[in-house]
Amino acid sequence: MCSCNHEKSDLSLLDDVFKKYGNDSGNLITVLQKAQEIYGYLPIDVIYHIAANTNSTPAKVIGVATFYTQFRLKPVGKHLVMLCKGTACHVNGADGIEKAICEEFNIEDGGTTEDGLFSLKNVACLGCCSLSPVMMIDDVTYGSLTPEKAVEILHGLKKEAAE
Ligand code: FES
Incomplete structure (x- = not known):
């Protein structure tokens, strides 16, 4: 996990998602969608956690998250x-x-x-x-x-x- 990471999300909320979609980077978009449903956006610590659990790298996960407009890297208002x-x-x-x-x-x-x-x-x-x-x-x-x-x-x- 990144040492410059100040966000502290409850990462255990993703356990079931990894259980269901495995640690295959081919499911990365689905995993990101589920994570966004859970957290409302994609906090940086969640991105690192997803990278570590999908045989991917933070750079790749961030690349995918910024490429698709459906993903948000910042929290949205109510x-x-x-x-x-x-x-x-x-x-x-x-x-x-x-x-x-x-x-x-x-x-x-x-x-x-x-x-x-x-x-x-x-x-x-x-x-x-x-x-x-x-x-x-x-x-x-x-x-x-x-x-x-x-x-x-x-x-x-x-x-x-x-x-
Ligand atoms: S242009 Fe189609 S709904 Fe606004």
Whole structure:
């Protein structure tokens, strides 16, 4: 394990994953997916642990984790806000929505709010263009947005979290 590693994850949570998928580096992507489900992202100590248990190297595991956009190397906020920047949403004002969210919550694409409540990620077409402009928060889709409506939705979630 890396001596410069400051993160301390409960690595025993991966025992069952290794039991099921073995120590074959051919299953690396599946193991990373399971690890991300468990930890919410891929902490560095988990990456070293996976490398050691899949006949791989940390460099290789990091290489795979950074190549595929589905993997996150940083923790995400409690709510993941995916703002569609596909063509239909772009034409219908996605940029204005992004600007409003960024200004109101002091956040930028790929970032997380200071309180850890929201992470913002611009994404390609979410597949519901007829509702554009669209954002998805966790697994809920919000359509026909305006900048005001988007900000209001996030404030609603913030209020809920505070209660
Ligand atoms: S472009 Fe946004 S849902 Fe298709």
